[in-house]
Amino acid sequence: MNSDCKPLANYPLRERNTLGFEVIAQWALPITQAEQIPQAITWAKNAGLPHRILGGGSNVVLPARLHGLTLLMDIDFIEVLENHAAKTRLRVGAGANWHDFVRWTLDQNYRGLENLALIPGTVGAAPIQNIGAYGVEVKEYIDAVEAYDCQTNQWVSLSKTDCQFSYRHSIFKDEPNRFVITAVIFDLPKVWQPRVSYADLANHFDNRAIETIAAQEVFDAVCAIRTQKLPDPKVIGNVGSFFQNPVISNQQLRSLKAQFPQIVSYPESTTHSKLAAGWLIDQCGFKGMQTGNVGVHDKQALVLTHRGGGNVGELLGLAGQIQKRVKETFGVDLIPEPIFFN
Ligand SMILES: Cc1cc2nc3c(=O)[nH]c(=O)nc-3n(C[C@H](O)[C@H](O)[C@H](O)COP(=O)(O)OP(=O)(O)OC[C@H]3O[C@@H](n4cnc5c(N)ncnc54)[C@H](O)[C@@H]3O)c2cc1C
CATH class of the missing domain: 3.90.78.10 (UDP-N-acetylenolpyruvoylglucosamine reductase, C-terminal domain)
Structure with missing residues (x-):
């Protein structure tokens, strides 16, 4: 086994679960490159241990001791695959921070994800429960999900249809730990309109003409509303x-x-x-x-x-x-x- 595939024993996850519970993983492996995954899964299988996948730990409840091998998803990149009059197509690493990614899209003037600002966690976890907020769900902008299938030991690309997205749900919830998501492909159409009908946003923009509202303003409004209403996991x-x-x-x-x-x-x-x-x-x-x-x-x-x-x-x-x-x-x-x- 390569040194970058060697799991670490008794790994503390206190900083990797937003509930802030004291948690020790029996074994953990930071995954910075997709190529590490097959070896890591084989290692766990040979050791007779289950494996689990952890992003930012903002949607999990963990026990004090986590049995088996925990993969810590840290693959972090953003790649522009296409950018033309109709749409922008992006390929983003599973370990990229979701909010930083959303902010980056707006800095580039790629619009669509602004209502999903400030949701904690990673890009790779976004498809798992089809994250949603303020009237938008991420499934609307996902074209495909790249993953390692631990059942068949093959690399797969799952289309939006394959992912079976619904409210806070996808195939990944039905088959936990089967697919290790390494990257997500997003399509952001150039035709865009602000989505501000959700009560908090409608109040914020107070009947302003829709064509005068910029994506950056929606992003700022969502951040302001969320900061006011939701506790910061770094504090509570x-x-x-x-x-x-x-x-x-x-x-x-x-x-x-x-x-x-x-x-x-x-x-x-x-x-x-x-x-x-x-x-x-x-x-x-x-x-x-x-x-x-x-x-x-x-x-x-x-x-x-x-x-x-x-x-x-x-x-x-x-x-x-x-x-x-x-x-x-x-x-x-x-x-x-x-x-x-x-
Ligand atoms: C303050 C706060 C506000 C939130 N607001 C919202 C909200 O508005 N809308 C919303 O939908 N959610 C919200 N959430 C929940 C959470 O932020 C999202 O579900 C987020 O997508 C979880 O990302 P994560 O990286 O932390 O995933 P984790 O908590 O690490 O993992 C969640 C699940 O995804 C799996 N997983 C993670 N990464 C991968 C991967 N690469 N491959 C395969 N499986 C993987 C894990 O095994 C686990 O089952 C909020 C959470 C907090 C703390």
Whole structure:
């Protein structure tokens, strides 16, 4: 095995999970080049160990000791494949920082990703849950995903259709750890219009004529709104939204509205609607609540926080209480958004 493929024992991941839990990986390997991956996977298989993939750790809940080999995705590059009148096509390394990449696109005047500014984590993780914010999902701009398939031991390029994107979901969630994503191909069309209909952005731009709003202004507005509403993981541990917004039938929504006229919902399809999970949690009295070392953020009830010294057990205890109360009150199941490693 090459020296750059030699896993490191007992590797601390405290700085690599935004919840800020003390976590030790049994084995870890920083991956800076795609070529390291096949050797690393073979090493784990030969050792009889499972492997896991970690980007920035902003959407995972990790146990105190992470068994097996953890691949730390650090492949960092941006390549312009095409740039012409119709579109810009970019190939970006999985370990590139997502927000830095979005900022870079706007510096080059490549528009489209501005609503997704300030989402923590890496480019390679963006397709996993099809990251979304302020009315935009990343799937709209992904053309393909390059990955190593640990099942077939082959390099693959998955098209947008292959990725099976949906709300906070993709094939990568159905088959965890099968595909190690090394790069993502983005297509950013030159025809562009600001997307500011989402309530916070609409308020920010206050009925300004759409053609006068620049992409950089949307980026700045998204950053300002997010900074105000969401806790900075460098200050308070968190993984952003802890629960997905539940999708329910319009029939169930009608009966809930009869009981709770203020309930916050958004149309999802012709037959289904999405409920604002934060509103449900807030109504159950959890907003701002602290219990031990964990709590519920006082400005956004969807965000569970860790102030240091806590562990997974404490966090899951609180999450369980919230799920139970929301189910009892509204009859709705809250599904966690982050991925739990064991
Ligand atoms: C303050 C805050 C705000 C957030 N806001 C949003 C938001 O608005 N919208 C949103 O959608 N999300 C949001 N998130 C969640 C999170 O930022 C995203 O899901 C992000 O894409 C995770 O990136 P990561 O690199 O940290 O992934 P990680 O947490 O490291 O990993 C997440 C999952 O992806 C897998 N994975 C990571 N990299 C790869 C790879 N290269 N190949 C294969 N699998 C991989 C991991 O195995 C894991 O299953 C927020 C999180 C925080 C802390």
